Amino acid sequence: MTQTIFIDGAVGTTGLEIAERLAGRAEFNLITLDEARRKDDAARAEALNDADYVILCLPDDAAKAAVAMIRNDRTRVIDASSAHRVAPGWTYGFPELVGRDAIAGARLVSNPGCYPTGFLGLVAPLVKAGLLPGDWPYVCHAISGYSGGGKALIARFEADTDIAYRAYGLVGGHKHVPEMQAHAGLTHAPIFAPAVVAAHRGMLVEVPLPLAAMPSAGSAAAMLEALGQFYEGSAIVSVVADRPDELLLRASMEPVDTLTLRVFGAADGSQVRLAAVLDNLGKGASGAAVQNLNIMAGLDETAGLRL
Template sequence: MASTVFIDGAAGTTGLEIADRLATRPEFELITLGEDRRKDDAARAEALNAADFVILCLPDEAAKAAVGMIRNDTTRVIDASSAHRTAPGWTYGFAEVIGHEAIAGARFVSNPGCYPTGFLGLVAPLVRAGLLPADWPYVCHAVSGYSGGGKALIARFEAEPDIAYRAYGLAMGHKHVPEMKTHAGLAHDPIFAPAVVPAHRGMLVEVPLHLALMDKAGSADELRAALAEFYAGSPIVTVAPDAPGELLLLRSMEPNDGLTLRVVGAADGAQARMAAVLDNLGKGASGAAVQNLNIMAGLDETAGLRL
């Protein structure tokens, strides 16, 4: 029998892409609300409590309120907002880093943020292995397609075609920072410098490293080899062996649920640049939610993904 799934916030960018990935899946039956009922709390509460799985694609406070509307002890929840990514009682839904078993047995799973997926995919395994120090003041530079900002930012970029680059979060304190610090096991908040470029989707996350100044850091080759070993056998995360002269985000990028990691070192070994390339709407949002849903339902984690 198919498991029932209710996407609360199905009209948003993330919700639409999740629904699209589930549309042809016989393992799941979507509970949907008409346009006149999708913001009706009584109708939402009924759907939240009727579903085997709920995927929340809502602003943070609305996601917390939705969880509070669940009155049973059986509905399992995947929250795509940032509301529960460091909250007690929630399992962080980065399967490759946290472990598939933890997600498979969890009732409440918080979907990782798009930028943290790139940062943690690079940093967390290396800190855990002792090849990067936990007490280093890390910096993370990142650019994303404008779809990551939701409908308002999409509308702005489409209405203002002269925008070439939008840096934001300049006052620090971005909501992704606690997630990045906590799940990488860091002693200090990383400096996070996000930006948006005029492409609908796609993301590049970079972590530059002063290897020569770090205590007991691995070489670039050792870092790359450790990542390759950590993700060996993953159908979703790839560690590239090459050192390209450039990395590009293309405006024509098709939906993709994979994650590609790279480590490039200076000739003298003193510095390195680690980079993650992903689709902010794929492994950075909707693809990760579907992967977590698959794992929680006991299915092949790649079912319905675009790889």
């Protein structure tokens, strides 16, 4: 049976990429509004309540307002904003961490942030396994393509081609930190150091670990083995044992919905650098939303994804 989907915020970067992944799929019928009607609250409310599934690609306040416009208990929601990622009653949409059954049975699903996808993909399983302490003050360094900043940042980078690197969130308070702390089970909020580079898409997330100062932490080999076991059988998340001398993000990167994890251990065992590579618009946004939609609809979770 064909099910209906309404993407609220369909003309934004995330919404457009979700629509591309759904194009040509007979399982779904996309409800669309023309330019005038998509800005009309009455038309939006009608679409929100008529759809079997709603995907919100909106700023946080607008996402909250959209949820309030849904007057039935039938419509199922995937929110790609950060509005509900630690909110009661919402299921965190990282199937590999929370379990596919939790996503399948949920009515309200919050799509993870792009940076937290890399951080949590690395840290959460290791904390759960007892190989990393939950009370350590973690640091997370990350770089992303500029598309994650929305239309304004995209326009800025494309207009000023002299920008090579943009560090931001320098005084803390980044909106991704609460979900990073909550869903990894951490006592302390991590120090999060995000940056944007002159590439449209792509992301590298790194967590440095001074093992010499962490007596309760496991070894690099133990971490690699634990991550491999945790994601065993996943078609989306890969744990690879190679340790190249460099990790590159290329400006020519094609869309992809995978997440690749590595463990780099120092030869003397004193340090480890955990690293995740993903597409900030793929597993970090639109690909994750489609994966969650597939699971909620009882379909192959990889349908429509770019693997």
